[in-house]
Amino acid sequence: MLTDIEIAQAAKMKKIGEIAEQIGISQDDIEPYGHYKAKLGEAVFDKLKDKPDGKLILVTAVNPTPAGEGKTTVSIGLGQAMNKIGKNAVVALREPSLGPVFGIKGGAAGGGYSQVVPMEDINLHFTGDMHAITSANNLMCAMLDNHIQQGNEQNIDQRQILVKRCLDMNDRALRNIVCSLGGKLNGIPREDHFCITVASEVMAILCLADDVFDLKRRLGNILVAYRFDGSPVYCRDIKADGAMTVLLKDAIKPNLVQTLENTPVIMHGGPFANIAHGCNSVRATKIALKLGDYAITEAGFGSDLGAEKFLDIKCRFAGLKPSASCLLPLSAR
Numbered sequence: 001m002l003t004d005i006e007i008a009q010a011a012k013m014k015k016i017g018e019i020a021e022q023i024g025i026s027q028d029d030i031e032p033y034g035h036y037k038a039k040l041g042e043a044v045f046d047k048l049k050d051k052p053d054g055k056l057i058l059v060t061a062v063n064p065t066p067a068g069e070g071k072t073t074v075s076i077g078l079g080q081a082m083n084k085i086g087k088n089a090v091v092a093l094r095e096p097s098l099g100p101v102f103g104i105k106g107g108a109a110g111g112g113y114s115q116v117v118p119m120e121d122i123n124l125h126f127t128g129d130m131h132a133i134t135s136a137n138n139l140m141c142a143m144l145d146n147h148i149q150q151g152n153e154q155n156i157d158q159r160q161i162l163v164k165r166c167l168d169m170n171d172r173a174l175r176n177i178v179c180s181l182g183g184k185l186n187g188i189p190r191e192d193h194f195c196i197t198v199a200s201e202v203m204a205i206l207c208l209a210d211d212v213f214d215l216k217r218r219l220g221n222i223l224v225a226y227r228f229d230g231s232p233v234y235c236r237d238i239k240a241d242g243a244m245t246v247l248l249k250d251a252i253k254p255n256l257v258q259t260l261e262n263t264p265v266i267m268h269g270g271p272f273a274n275i276a277h278g279c280n281s282v283r284a285t286k287i288a289l290k291l292g293d294y295a296i297t298e299a300g301f302g303s304d305l306g307a308e309k310f311l312d313i314k315c316r317f318a319g320l321k322p323s324a325s326c327l328l329p330l331s332a333r
Helices: 004-009 016-022 042-048 071-084 098-102 119-123 129-149 201-208 212-220 241-247 282-291 303-318
Strands: 030-032 038-040 055-061 089-093 114-117 156-161 165-167 176-179 190-196 223-227 232-234 255-259 264-267 294-298 324-328
Touching: 004 114, 004 119, 016 030, 016 038, 016 255, 016 264, 042 282, 055 071, 055 303, 071 089, 071 114, 071 255, 071 294, 071 324, 089 282, 114 119, 114 255, 129 156, 129 165, 129 201, 129 223, 129 241, 156 190, 201 212, 201 303, 212 241, 264 282, 282 294, 282 303
Parallel strands: 055 294, 055 324, 089 264, 089 294, 165 190
Antiparallel strands: 030 038, 038 255, 156 223, 176 190, 223 232, 255 264
């Protein structure tokens, strides 16, 4: 039996321009990242805004498994099967995080003959979205510490800083640290923390934003700290929101890839379901609904967590309503 990576490497992929044309997108409206990956430019959203939406299908599970396997594979397989019988289906998925990829879970691009390709690229750096989110989050943290160092005009209490730095990696040694050691030139010493990039508020915000202007507004509303008098300090107060938005100007664009059977896949964003809403971006799902008669998407963890957040958070924010749900059975693991 072939392994997942052997199956993926033997795939006969179409050039990404062909995949785009398959769902009615001009090659002029995509931004290729090599031969088999692309971002969807703003022109696609403008051209399709008046097109009726297709039907939304949610894939979820009764309960999660330790390795999280099942939902992505079923979503991809369902999309391939529907296209096989002549239905115009587009799959909308989350991007993998390097932490789980190099940890116990491994990749998150499906498995067996239900995979998204190019699998290695998707599981590693892909189109750089994770790196952009990491940079935007850490820029905010750096500007906050610099604000305190340069006179602390906002009277920020360094004992009440809420935002964490992030890294797209499993690194428990950085979860709780002390920073700014080394004397006056290196800042005000304080306790600090790191989280994994997909657990950051910036990731959750990117996946709920309607466009770049909504993204900037939401970033500005991040509660970063409290003042000595107990009043809140927001990201806009330290003037980090504009610079963060610039760093995310390409990351907000959904990515187009394909399955082993050349079914189009919109893959974008990846907030964890245990700390955020556990779904791919609103923009990815909305464009999938315009491009296909059926948009198949998933929600992380089990139905009592990911699916509930999908319905209560993502659907309410975005005005979405699933036409059907595919429920994976109870796992014995």
